[in-house]
Amino acid sequence: MVIRRLTLDRLGPGILSAALVCAIALPALAAESGPGKVGRTRLPNGLTVLVRENPVAPVVAVSLQLKMGTRWETRANAGISNLLQLMVVRGTTTLNGSQIVEAADRMGGSIEAIGDADFSEISATALSRHWVEILDLVADVALHPSMPEGTFKAVRDFLLRQIRNRGDKPYDVAVDTLAARIYGSHPYAWDPIGLKESLEKVEREALLAHYRRHYVPGGMVLAVSGRVKSAEVVAQAQRLFGSMPPAPPPASEVTPPPAPADSREALKVPGAQAQIVMGALAPALTAEDYPAVKVLSAILGGGMAGRFFSDLR
Template structure:
């Protein structure tokens, strides 16, 4: 193995009482990345195993595949049954589970220090030799189908689904993590085996672990578990994904609901875009918490919203910025106008220096609070690595946030908040009023 880097990373933002935690990063001979942080304060070790194997890597006709794989990965290996796995984990009070995301797949574990080696060996089995029992695949597939059907009855779920399809077309980001009823219904164990064989390989894996363990001992343990796992001769597939094109439109669903769900959406910068962090600050300003601009102006002052906020997820490909509101159907037209007005305002009215500093403090404070536990630390540094940002992005993130100017905020708002996509779900009269107001505005 070769040691790539060694850092001393403080919590963010730097505080006089912050304790520097040693971090070491290595690449094993098989191409696997390992990140280790020692934290002697707590007798807990948490690990995250990241793979580039999320929804972005699924064929469209198999949307939901990585979700189904996450649901059944822990249900058996070539050596152990589902019951044996559960008994081993639960007998020592450990936790183990798998998750899929738009851009990656994660296996997460947490144990007391004394049990970590055994649970890591189990994790190695799950990643390398899962059995995907037919009965478990069928059960989880049926449960996913039931969940997808229930989403059809939730106005915001319907509104987000139709907005994603409008934004992304045939890009995998158009689909909910579980895919659709049509795609989930035809997934089989063979699909899982093929996806696993393609993407579950050591040169596509990042292991990030933090806790009461010396870095050298942790790396040696990871090598014992994964070191004999050789990558296949074939390279990883090259993705040929479509680039979303901005084509603003209005999409609607008539549903007999007590409130209308309204989403105003825009395509937005990917994580490697220089405008990613300024737009994260804009999202914090507009939609983060009870003091956010949307909450104060549209709910507290104008009484338009049952719920109101914004979101801007981190994505490898073009992301989306969405301002959304749940409102009384009779307020649909005013709600759409209010959301659009708040986004457009950032294009023409600069933030004050005080407003920008408050938003920076808020985002950096929340960032620091998200790095308090070993599990959170393992998550964030592994996440940075799997996204191609590297662990040094922790420090860069804080520095770039502090360097963002008022002009940057306004420039990014002008770039992103042009003519919007609009998604409306609600009673027929509310939808008609929303479409009419949108047509007038366009």
């Protein structure tokens, strides 16, 4: 499987930020099991199950990832993936948001969901003896979200406040400006939180359509690590997700942005410190020059040890 990815390393003040045009080739994992090995199984409907057995781990970790994120968005619905992820953990057809949190807490763990640039995820942890129950909870959140209208409006308003707050933070303003200059019309030009003008117009019906489009087994990977047996995890995955009808994930029809022209921009934002960020499109992860560029980025902008920081200080 090949995931084409454009990322922006959002590093700290005074650090070189490299925008990467990446092609990540994920190796095909053998369908094997045993301590320390990762077993891979594809269910009949296309959902992929990864299991890493760790017989001494006191905690089990569950991650359900899917092909949904900024890369599949447009300016008209920017931020809808992150909004959807915040909604799925706020209620199912049988549990409200508080009950979901309390259920994970009783298992000695937690559950959360995020939407990012290249993927979205529901992640959870629990004591190993509760691995079946936490898997049930993840499946319930993923497959039976209720998305009540009142909660939808509250979460959307929360995100709009966060977007407004970004405009008051010098570092966020600098990084957002850099991303817009580097990526242009590409979806990576905006933060996964989205854009004010798009989130204000997103309705619950659009959120449900986005859910149906992306929560399909062909674009989902379930990963489980801990004191578990691969065969048992696969059996539970089939029980929970096997009834989903086969469907492929939507295509991400975006092209890499052209290299931007050299530019420099100074913005006035109230704050105690000035923020300096720099960036450029960099080689793909598979390119011969990528390791050298990564090392160069660390030398020049590697935090307080970077040469840019030392020179400015």
